[in-house]
Amino acid sequence: MIMKKFFLLLLPLFISSSVFAQDYTRFQGEVDALNAREFNIDSSKEVVVFTGSSSIRMWKNVQNFYPEINAINTGFGGSHFLDLFYYVNELIFRFDPDKVFIYEGDNDVAAEKAPFQILLHSAMVYGAVRTKFPDAEIYFISPKPSISRWHLKNIYEETNALLKDFCDANENLSYVDVWNPMLNESGEPMSDIFIEDDLHMNAKGYQIWGKVIGEYLK
DSSP states (O other), rough: HHEEEEHHHHHHHHHHHOOOOOOOOGGGHHHHHHSSSOOOOOTOEEEEEESSHHHHHHOOTTHHTTTTSSSEEOTTTTTOHHHHHHHHHTTTTGGGOOOEEEOOOOHHHTTTTTHHHHHHHHHHHHHHHHHTTOOEEEEEEOOOOOOGGGGGGHHHHHHHHHHHHHHHHHEEEEOOOGGGBBBBBTBBBBBBBBOTTSSBHHHHHHHHHHHHHHTOOO
C-alpha cells in the first residue's frame, strides 16, 4: 500500500518531465505496419497481447506455442517502456485484451537509464493498462540476460528486483522471471540460445520463454 501511494505521488512528476523526452516518431512506421496487419481473432478464446521490444517482435511463432489463446504479437524493436506508453492505444488497447505480457527494460538498461527510472516508466505503462482494463491480468517479463550485455549484469539485476517488488505490490500484476532460466550452471547466460549478435534469441531461447510463460497461461 505504501508503494502504491508513493507511485501515485511521483507519477505526475515523471509524466510531465520525462514522457516527452524521447523521440517516439522513430517507431511510427513500425506501429503503422502493425496497425495495418490483420489479426485473426477467435471470439471463443482469450485475447492475450504480447508486446514490447525486439525479443517479442522476433517471436514470430508465439501463436504456435499457445494454440488455446489468441496470441497477438505487437512487439516493436528497440523500444523502451516510454515508447510503449506512448503507443499503448495502438499496441494494447485496441485488442481489448484479457491478458497482457510486456517485455521492456532491456533497451532501457542499455541506454543507461537508472533502475529506479525504469521502474517509474514501467509503472506508467501499468497504470495506463490498469485504468483502461481494470480486470485484465498484466505480466512484466523480466529483462533477460544476454552475452552482449553481460557487462551490465548488476544493473539488470537491480532493475529486475525493483520490477518484481512492484509486481508483488500491485493487483493483477505478475513478474515473469526469464532471467534465471536463461543462465547456465555457472550463473552466466547460456551460450547456445542466441543468434549471432549474442543478444537476440534463437529457437532454443524461445523454447525457454515458451515454457516459463506457459505456466502463467494454464
